[in-house]
Amino acid sequence: MSWITIVWSMVTSACLTLALMHLVIWFRQRDQYAHLLLSVTAVSVAAIAVCELLTMYAQSPEQYSRIVWWEHIPVFSTAVSVVGFVRLYFNAGRWWLGYTACALRLFDLIMNFFATPNLNYKQIIGLRHLRIFDGETISLAKGIENPWIKVSELSSLFLLIFVVDATITLWQRGNRRARHRAVVIGGSMTFFLSVAAGSSALIEAGLLRSPYLISLPFLAIVLAMGYELSSDVVRAARLARQLQASEAATRESEERFRILADTAPVMIWMAGTDMLCSFFNKQWFEFTGRTMGQELGNGWSAGVHPDDLKRCLETYTSSFTVRQSFTMEYRLRRADGEYRWLLDTGVPRYVLGREFAGYIGSAIDITERRQHELESARQRNELAHLSRVALLGELSVSLAHELNQPLTAILSNAQAAQLLLAQGAADPDELPQILLEIVQESKRAGEIIRRLRVLLKKGEIHRVPLDMNQVVDNVLELIRSDLINQHVAVQVELALDPPWVDGDEVQLQQVLLNLVINACDAMAEVELTNRRLLIRTELAGSNFVRVSVTDQGCGIPPEKIDRIFDPFFTTKEIGTGLGLSVCRSIISAHGGELYAINNPGGGATLQFTLPAISQSTK
């Protein structure tokens, strides 16, 4: 067998092998058309190689021209598939260039169909036998060139321009992969297309005595295409492996999360970017007694107490839009139908710390804690009330006197009026004056009763904006006669238009009353003329109002100053020891502080602060 036969057969089989491989790949991945186009190219090149081999061993001009006639078909399919491959694989190249090359090639094919003997030759006169280097003889045609073959050459030229253009475009994209691709495929295509087209043109022009040698440069092109595609396949395989590994890692971390979520002693939920819930843990379902299907999306909100739902959804959606974490308390129906208080905390979550992915949150049942809080608040109120009643007990003599004054005035005025009427000689101005005084004093008595009733009332805490100056005035009204009896002179220094505080009037009166009574008690041993009491309201910083009660008494022994607020600690012979401890709990509940200091010049000052509310909310 001659080496020509061997070489061309190898070209053919190499092409067919490649074609088969990539066809198989294409069958597996139908969207990868590059593989199909490569297969078509390779098969076409194999066919060209077969034709070339046959022409070289042609025995007659008829046989030769017949083979050349047939050869136009694989040449056409090669051109079309190369255009398709470049366009698809490079995603570059001007379509019109490619179309023109293909159209000219189709035109060539059709012309060839009607030409005799073929489009290459008008006539083949005979065969020339050329002896090449190792004594092998090959046939060459001896004939007249068909001028229409220029169509074929023009087509090849357009193909070349198309490829060069696409290669340049690809190169200009600049990334490493694109440039590599441009060099390997674009470069080799440009070079070998030039070789194939150039040699064919020279042969057709009769300037080169050689058989057509298209298959060899095209084999190089096919190999370059195959090399690039197979590195793609390798890359894809590597990616697939990595993906698999990362999928496994993801699965493991998801599994870990699920185990964690299902064993954590809290209820966990997750929501996507659309605010719809996408996950609940086991504890959630155990609590609600519902299924994933019922809870997903907005289904969970069906279990929220109707009174809490609106507030709950507002918090949820408003936090969601600004992507802030939130904490809310609401009642959720438990499986047994009972509504339980939940403390729910939600935080936004981000993929790889960047892209917002929704929220994750946890909820715990705080019903018992709330009940304890309510219970202790109730007990605190109860205690405050009891302590208030005890306080008023201490004040009862003074209060009776306070009430006696208007009653005295009323009784005397009324009896004066009776006398005047009985005498029938009343001054016409005097009776109305007497009646007016009766009315005024009745109102005053009523006001004292009202104040007392307020203090004795065992009501709910009722916070309203309060002027502490007013509270001081009210307390002094209540305790005025007590102060007189104890010879205590009161000096009041009130801040000018102080900010208001948010407070329960009764409880704050109670605190102040307590402090004033304690101050008076502290001065029981002091000489009558030195029993001075100073009550002051002032601004402490910009956010607090401070009320201080300063006495000139014996002061507080330093070792006891920390203990006077302890429950059941008392320095008095008669006393529950609860007064100051209740006062401190009242002030704490108002967000303030109550403390005692000894004055440098003797006596003690008890003062408390309360957070001011902004002027606008007065």
Add this chain to the structure above:
Amino acid sequence: MSSSAATVFVVDDELSVRQSLSHLLRAAGLNVAVFDSAQAFLESYDPSAPGCLVLDLAMPGLNGLELQEALAVKGSLLPIIFLTGRGDLPSGVKAMKRGAVDFLAKPVDAADLIEAVRSGIEKERVARRADAELKEIRRRLATLTPREYEVLRHVVSGKLNKQIAADLGTVEKTVKVHRARVMEKVKAASLAELVRMAQRAGI
């Protein structure tokens, strides 16, 4: 009516109480003067003006008991009726011991108050009269010579003229003359009256 010349002084720190008491006492036909503190009353106090004091026990500054004490120091005869807002027994006892006319709890009934005021005024009137009588007796006694005064002491101790003459180392006739002069000087119509006058004067 003697009480019409008398004035009721009302001292109370509370305006409404002062006014109502003033209305009431005026309606009862009494003269009334009001004061808002013990000091204010003391400043304008005229011991010669007859009347009665209606005094609040608990007041800032000088309180009721303190005013009572201050008046006692001045030798005032002014009867005091205390008013108190509370049943303060110790203060009441103290006040009554010091000669208060009455101790009334607020709110006070008109009848009680008016009666107390009237009796206070009456007492004061009596006291003033007794006081004037005593002064007159003392004035008359002061006109006696030492010898006449000596005779008077013996007469009121119930001795006979003869005994007196023996005691004084004189004759019965002389004693008789002294005795007649004493009767004339002190304007005693009878021996019984003379004895009563001497007793009033503390002899």
